[in-house]
Amino acid sequence: EDQVTQSPEALRLQEGESSSLNCSYTVSGLRGLFWYRQDPGKGPEFLFTLYSAGEEKEKERLKATLTKKESFLHITAPKPEDSATYLCAVQAANAGNMLTFGGGTRLMVKP
Amino acid sequence: NAGVTQTPKFQVLKTGQSMTLQCAQDMNHNSMYWYRQDPGMGLRLIYYSASEGTTDKGEVPNGYNVSRLNKREFSLRLESAAPSQTSVYFCASRWDRGYEQYFGPGTRLTVT
Numbered sequence: 001e002d003q004v005t006q007s008p009e010a011l012r013l014q015e016g017e018s019s020s021l022n023c024s025y026t027v028s029g030l031r032g033l034f035w036y037r038q039d040p041g042k043g044p045e046f047l048f049t050l051y052s053a054g055e056e057k058e059k060e061r062l063k064a065t066l067t068k069k070e071s072f073l074h075i076t077a078p079k080p081e082d083s084a085t086y087l088c089a090v091q092a093a094n095a096g097n098m099l100t101f102g103g104g105t106r107l108m109v110k111p
Numbered sequence: 112n113a114g115v116t117q118t119p120k121f122q123v124l125k126t127g128q129s130m131t132l133q134c135a136q137d138m139n140h141n142s143m144y145w146y147r148q149d150p151g152m153g154l155r156l157i158y159y160s161a162s163e164g165t166t167d168k169g170e171v172p173n174g175y176n177v178s179r180l181n182k183r184e185f186s187l188r189l190e191s192a193a194p195s196q197t198s199v200y201f202c203a204s205r206w207d208r209g210y211e212q213y214f215g216p217g218t219r220l221t222v223t
Contacts, residue, residue, distance in 0.1 A: 032210040043115075043201050043214035044154075087154070091210040097142055097161050097168060099212060101154040 002027045002092045004102035013078055013110045019104045021073040023085055029093030033071050035064050036087040038104070044087055078109045113137055115215035117202050123221045132187040132218050134202030142205040143185035144169075144212060145177060147198040154201070160185055163174045192222045 003026045003080065014021055032051050036044035048057040050066040057064045061082060063074040073086055085106045089099040115136045124130055136143065140195030144159040146169075160179040174196060176188045189196060199219050203212040 034211050036214075041217075043203075043216050046211050046213060049209065049211050089154075097144075097159050097167070097205070098156055099210075103151070103153045 002090060002091055002095060002100045004088055004100050006086075006088050006102035006105050008105060009103065010106045010108070012110065013075075015079055015109055015111050016077045018074070018076045018078070020075070021107070023071040023088030023092055023102055024069060024075070024088050025088075025102075026069075027090050027092040027095075027100070028054070031091040031093050033066055034089045034091070034099065035062075035071070035073055036089065038085045038087055047086075051065070058062045078107075080109050080111050115202055115204055115213055117200075117215040117218050119218060120216070121219050123223065124189075125223055126147070126193060128192050129188070129190050130192065130220075131189075132200055132202075132220075134186065134215060135184045136202075136204040136213075136215075137183065138204060138206065138213065138214075140204035140205070140206050141182070142212075143179065144203040144205070145175075145185070145187045146201045146203065147171065148201060148217075149198050157187065157200075189220075192220075194222050196220065197222045210213070 003022045007022045015050040035047040038044045048064040053068045085104045087104045118133045141162045145157040146154045158177040160166045163182045202215040205212045
């Protein structure tokens with residue numbers, strides 16, 4: 001069974017305090033790993049797709065990395081507007097059209 | 112280009128009532144999905160449609176029906192709403208050449 005576990009469940013940072021969010025996964029053949037941002041009362045917003053171990057993607061203060069067992073979302077010098085829930089999802093080779101989502105990490109950045 | 116749109120944004124139903132949630136996308140995507148999101152449970156797939164005219168069950172299909180009306184529209188129907196169906200419902204769509212899904216703004220449904 002495909003599984004995605006995100007940690008921590010919640011993370012409080014001071015503005016400018018860099019940190020990382022973790023997404024551990026167990027799948028039989030990874031087709032892709034996805035990071036989303038979700039603001040309260042809104043739908044998930046697509047951030048990144050990673051396809052193979054060693055791959056990295058960057059967008060502003062966010063950098064996503066991938067190994068064979070986990071992915072990290074590194075947040076450099078965060079600002080209060082980075083506060084949101086970050087979701088990780090995987091597409092397994094035998095899952096057809098379906099994504100498996102983790103429970104998310106709620107990030108709060110204080111000024 | 113509106114992306115994925117959903118109606119209504121909010122709905123309150125009484126147990127046993129029926130309703131249809133509407134979803135439309137203007138990105139010419141073939142695949143469309145319905146999810147529910149509950150605290151502590153994450154996003155769970157209800158039904159999906161890989162192309163016009165096809166639908167398949169996801170993880171939690173009981174109590175729901177879907178219709179892929181055309182390439183743009185994918186509706187979710189609750190025939191007899193139950194309090195356990197209180198949730199936030201998201202529609203999503205996917206382009207064939209990538210695996211990432213794009214989500215709508217959601218419908219917050221309360222069943223009393």
